Amino acid sequence: MTTGLVATVDPSTFASAMNGTWILMVTFLIFFMHAGFAMLEAGQVRSKNVANQLTKNLLTWSVGVTVFFLIGTAFTSVMSGSGGPVSAAGTLFSGGELAVESGAVGPYVNWLYGAVFAMTAATIVSGAVAGRAKLRAYVTYTFLLAAVIYPMVIAFTWSASGDGLVAQLTGTAFHDFAGGMIVHGMGGIAGLTAAAVLGPRMDRYAEDGSTNVIPGHSLTFAVLGTLILAFGWYGFNVGTASVVSGGMFNTLTVNLVAMGTTIAMAAGGIGAALVVWLKTGKVDTLYVANGLLAGLVGITAIPDTTAWWGALVVGGLAGAQLPIVFEFVSDTLKIDDVCAVFPVHGSAGVLGTLLFPFVAAPGALSSSIGAHFIAQLTGVVIIGGWTLTATAAVWYVLKVSGEARVTAEHEQEGLDISEHGVETYPEFGGDRVATDGGPSVVDTTEGSPRADGGEEAGSQIKMVTAVVRPDKLGAIKQSLAEINAPSLTVTNVSGRGSQPAKKGQWRGEEFTVDLHQKVKVEVVVADIPADEVADAIADAAKTGEPGDGKVFIMPVEDALQVRTGTTGPEAV
Numbered sequence: 001m002t003t004g005l006v007a008t009v010d011p012s013t014f015a016s017a018m019n020g021t022w023i024l025m026v027t028f029l030i031f032f033m034h035a036g037f038a039m040l041e042a043g044q045v046r047s048k049n050v051a052n053q054l055t056k057n058l059l060t061w062s063v064g065v066t067v068f069f070l071i072g073t074a075f076t077s078v079m080s081g082s083g084g085p086v087s088a089a090g091t092l093f094s095g096g097e098l099a100v101e102s103g104a105v106g107p108y109v110n111w112l113y114g115a116v117f118a119m120t121a122a123t124i125v126s127g128a129v130a131g132r133a134k135l136r137a138y139v140t141y142t143f144l145l146a147a148v149i150y151p152m153v154i155a156f157t158w159s160a161s162g163d164g165l166v167a168q169l170t171g172t173a174f175h176d177f178a179g180g181m182i183v184h185g186m187g188g189i190a191g192l193t194a195a196a197v198l199g200p201r202m203d204r205y206a207e208d209g210s211t212n213v214i215p216g217h218s219l220t221f222a223v224l225g226t227l228i229l230a231f232g233w234y235g236f237n238v239g240t241a242s243v244v245s246g247g248m249f250n251t252l253t254v255n256l257v258a259m260g261t262t263i264a265m266a267a268g269g270i271g272a273a274l275v276v277w278l279k280t281g282k283v284d285t286l287y288v289a290n291g292l293l294a295g296l297v298g299i300t301a302i303p304d305t306t307a308w309w310g311a312l313v314v315g316g317l318a319g320a321q322l323p324i325v326f327e328f329v330s331d332t333l334k335i336d337d338v339c340a341v342f343p344v345h346g347s348a349g350v351l352g353t354l355l356f357p358f359v360a361a362p363g364a365l366s367s368s369i370g371a372h373f374i375a376q377l378t379g380v381v382i383i384g385g386w387t388l389t390a391t392a393a394v395w396y397v398l399k400v401s402g403e404a405r406v407t408a409e410h411e412q413e414g415l416d417i418s419e420h421g422v423e424t425y426p427e428f429g430g431d432r433v434a435t436d437g438g439p440s441v442v443d444t445t446e447g448s449p450r451a452d453g454g455e456e457a458g459s460q461i462k463m464v465t466a467v468v469r470p471d472k473l474g475a476i477k478q479s480l481a482e483i484n485a486p487s488l489t490v491t492n493v494s495g496r497g498s499q500p501a502k503k504g505q506w507r508g509e510e511f512t513v514d515l516h517q518k519v520k521v522e523v524v525v526a527d528i529p530a531d532e533v534a535d536a537i538a539d540a541a542k543t544g545e546p547g548d549g550k551v552f553i554m555p556v557e558d559a560l561q562v563r564t565g566t567t568g569p570e571a572v
Contacts, residue, residue, distance in 0.1 A: 023113050026239025029232050030116040034061055034123060036228030041127040043221025044286075044339045048414025049131045050217065050424040056126040056135065060142055064122045065115050067146040072118065073111060075148055079155035117183050118150050120236075124187030125391075127339030128195040132202075132411050135419045137404045141194065141394050149390045150186065153383055157182050166379045172371045174379035177257075178240040180301025181353040181383055188297075188346020189384050190391045192329065192337060197395040198404055200336030202411055211331050219285055226289040230265060233296045237261040237303050253304050256361065260303035261296065264315030268295015268348075271319025279323060291319035294344050298352035302359070310359025317355075318348040350380050461556040461569055462530040466521045467495065468541040468549035473519050479540035480523065485533050489522040499547035516547060524556060526569035 038057040042050045073088040088111035122145050126138060156165035157174060166174035176182045203212055216222060238257045272291020276284045298318030299311055306314065325343035329335050337343075357365060357372035365372055398404035405411075410418035417423065468476065473490065480486055494515040501514035523533050534551045542548055561571035 020109060022239070023109060026235035027109075027113050027116050029235030029239065030120070033116075033120065033229050033232030033236070036225045036230075036232060037120075037123045037127075039221045039225030039228060040289075041130065041225070041339050043218040043223075043225060044127070044216035045130045046214065046414070047217040047425055048416055050416065051420050051422050052135065052415035053126065053130055054424075055420060056138055057123055059135075059139055060123045060126060061119055063139055064119045064142050064146040067143050068115050068118050068151075069111065071147040072151040073114075076151040076155045076159050079152055080159040081161050114154070117179055117236075118146060118154075120179075121150050121183045121187040121190070122146060124184070124341050124345050125191045125194055128191030128337050128341045129198055130338040131415065132405050133194075133198060134403060134406050135415075137395075137398045140398065140403075141391075144390075144394055145190070149190070149387065152386060152390075153182055153186055156382065157379070165382065166375050170371070170375045170378050172367050172375035174375050175305070175356050175372070176301040176353060176379070177304045178237045178300045180297060180299070180349045181380055182301075183349075184297045184300060184345040185349025185353065185380070186383055186387045188342045188344065188349060189387045191341035192335060192346055193388050193391040194395050195337050196333075196335045197392055197399055200334065201338070202408060204336045205334060209334075216286075222286055223289050226293060229293060230296065233265070233300075234258075234261060237296075237300055240304075256306065257303040259308060260299050260306045260311040263308060263311035264295045264299035264303075264318070265292055266295070267312050267315030268292050268298065268319035268322075271295070271316040272322045273319075275320045276323045287323055290340055290344050291322050294318040294322045294348040297345050297348040298355075301349065301353040302356045305356070305360045305364035307359060307361040310355075310361070313359055314352050314355055318351055321347060321351060350384070353380055461524065461526050461559055461572055463554045463556050464523045464525065464530050464533045464537065464551065465554065466534075466537045466541065466549060466551040467493065467518050468521065468537070469543070469547065470517060470519045472541040472543075473521070475540040476521060476537050479536040480533065483528065483532055483536050485523060485525060485528050485536070487523065491520045491522075493518050493520045497547075497550065518549060524559065524572050526572040 034057060038054055041057065042053045045053050069088050088107065122142050125141065125145070129138060157176065158164075162168075163173035166172070201214065204214060206212055238254065238261060240257070269288050269292040272287045272294065273283050276282070276287045295315035295318050298314045299306065302314070303311070322340070322343045325347045326337070326340050329337055329342055354373065354376050356376050357369040395404060406415060406418060466476070470492075477486070477488070480488060494517050496514050496516060499516055501512050521537065523537075525533055530553045534553055537551055558567060559569070559571040560567050564571075
């Protein structure tokens with residue numbers, strides 16, 4: 001016999017509490033995906049634009065979630081025909097008291113659950129317009145997306161009365177379980193449209209129409225961001241299935257969604273790897289990462305109905321189309337989609353949504369395959385058409401008003417400086433920062449050996465300049481200290497000599513690296529023989545392989561010490 005607290009709890013109340021707790025858990029998991037988006041996008045942009053990309057991700061959430069709370073929910077309620085213009089902000093308060101029914105999940109929790117989906121759609125766009133969009137232009141678009149563009153999409157799908165607009169038009173309901181088209185497809189199409197209106201980054205395309213590869217600054221960031229997104233995706237897909245339904249654990253749906261999400265994810269990575277390997281002869285790391293995400297996007301609309309073999313098909317095709325679609329967008333359409341948001345989210349979302357009736361598990365369809373396909377196609381056309389039109393209108397207005405894009409000068413110096421006044425990776429730090437990151441710093445305080453002045457009035461001043469491998473800087477510092485010549489100036493440079501050019505690859509596109517990263521070491525001496533300094537540097541820098549560098553010795557006409565005004569050898 002059941003006794004105690006459990007016996008006093010109404011089963012429906014207990015089920016509601018379980019589902020409410022589950023919804024909050026997966027909501028927080030989906031929110032964590034923003035960390036993944038931030039890392040993924042930051043890794044795919046140049047180092048001079050990293051802070052800008054991170055700031056856009058932060059403001060996407062901050063601005064977007066506030067606007068969705070105050071305006072977006074009200075717009076949805078009006079357009080869906082479910083009531084007047086009531087926002088989430090005004091839902092609960094009546095006479096100054098919270099009016100939440102005991103045992104109910106509550107409208108604020110439901111709003112938050114919807115908000116994390118909305119902000120996912122919004123943040124996708126930031127990756128497409130990276131490196132040239134003004135921050136205020138992007139924030140303006142985020143405001144309108146959260147207030148009108150995305151709420152309109154859910155008004156005729158998830159929030160619609162009955163089976164929605166598609167069912168009214170075709171007689172069959174549009175199926176999108178967790179947002180494969182409603183969130184990701186919509187975001188990918190919005191990103192592609194914004195990138196097209198904005199135009200490509202400087203030097204993305206040569207005068208002859210050929211494509212110049214602009215690699216991102218950190219493959220590590222991109223891959224780690226991918227894995228964080230994949231982790232959060234379990235909240236996105238599996239979390240959409242209620243854990244308790246009709247007094248029973250929702251075993252079938254949860255099983256299908258968990259399996260489908262995992263298999264499609266894996267198949268997406270494999271599909272992308274195979275295609276790019278066949279195209280280039282190499283397995284491109286970024287394409288594998290993007291393919292994994294494309295597989296997830298592809299299955300997101302249909303994980304609750306897809307057979308295990310269907311998850312393999314959808315994920316594999318979503319990953320395989322990625323390199324092909326990206327190359328078409330980049331090289332044929334000449335649209336600079338920096339973070340490949342359209343092939344990852346847009347085309348993959350459309351593909352998975354349209355495949356719904358063809359990969360469904362037995363008994364999952366309520367109508368014929370043809371009827372379901374027409375309904376899915378209609379939904380894709382409506383969502384895609386609305387998103388493209390609204391996004392193009394917003395960015396076109398921003399463009400003609402001169403507010404869409406930063407100046408050529410600001411784009412060249414980087415958006416971190418021009419838009420935020422910061423450097424993500426400052427090349428020089430304070431007094432305690434060693435530029436070579438070595439284990440020790442040579443002591444150059446008073447009393448230590450220095451090459452700072454000759455004893456004979458007429459001694460010659462010379463400069464020893466060396467261009468060497470960056471990883472040899474620590475050994476060079478030590479070698480110079482051993483001959484009592486620790487004073488030096490170090491500059492990060494790039495150049496070429498006898499070292500052969502190398503081939504690089506970024507998202508399947510090959511490029512030539514003929515300017516190699518080096519450091520330039522400059523040592524001015526008076527009383528220490530310049531050839532000893534040159535020999536010390538050469539001995540420390542030598543590996544015996546092409547690219548070790550060169551050392552030059554040049555006369556210096558004079559020197560002036562700023563602090564004392566001393567000139568000549570004594571000023572060195």
